[in-house]
Amino acid sequence: MLFNDTYQTISEAAEGIFKDKGSKFIAYAFPIKAETEIKEIIAKLREEHSKARHFCWAMRLSPDRNVFRLNDDGEPSGTAGRPILNVLLSADLTNILVVVVRYFGGTLLGVPGLINAYKSATQEALHAANVINKTVNDVYEINFDYLNMNDVMKIIKEEKLNVLSQNFDTKCRITFEVRKSTLNQVLNQLDKVDDLKAVYLGTA
Structure with missing residues (x-):
């Protein structure tokens, strides 16, 4: 296969919100160039949302899209970081970080509910984002x-x-x-x- 020298990312930060049974999921999408940026971004969000329960995230890096990380931040394994990453994969975006901030509403959503919530919040943020092609x-x-x-x-x-x-x-x-x-x-x-x-x- 020939090396594809174009990739898709977002031009600037964007956000989206999804609510379910009192819980609020706020997704923040950021264009990033290096993994070192993640820590500072999450620290800022923790400051802004001091009452939030979880800060789950996924990121993809590099034009060949082969670097990725995810973090469930205390949610049941596979219910947060993975659904966020799956949305990034299906949108074919890279050099991007999505952090979903969750405010717990008092009602447990269960595994399918959580997967849907993290996925939907991420999709909302990407709908609001400006997707660009880069070489x-x-x-x-x-x-x-x-x-x-x-x-x-x-x-x-x-x-x-x-x-x-x-x-x-x-x-x-x-x-x-x-x-x-x-x-x-x-x-x-x-x-x-x-x-x-x-x-x-x-x-x-």
Whole structure:
């Protein structure tokens, strides 16, 4: 299978609410880029909702969608994190975290009721979210002589590369993003420039 260099995520935070038998489930969807962001987001929600009983969540990360985590936060195993994750899977979203804050209404919902509530709250948040397509981009830094500036700028313009930073002196440095599917073509073009060095910095 060819590597798919596009993925879907959300552009900004969104929320949705589902109620059942007095219990309130507030789902918050966040676009994230790293697992390290989760702790702070949940800490803020715990502050905002100090009387809530559970903060259950699921997240997916990486353009190939293979990184995921979930947490039932005291709900019966499989009744909270898994239904949240299943909604993310069926919507084919990644780089996203959904936290569902539950206020207990005094009546037990049972396993099917909980699964439905966490799933429905997540769906409500995603309905409110703005889903966007993004491309998987690699970030490169190139170093070259000032004399070769025209050649380099011509390639950047022709290939519509997104320049992240640039520094022009006797030795020039440009950092840019390139869509993964066009990477080889761009590197082949840059190879033709004398004394140019390209360094891979990571994936955006």
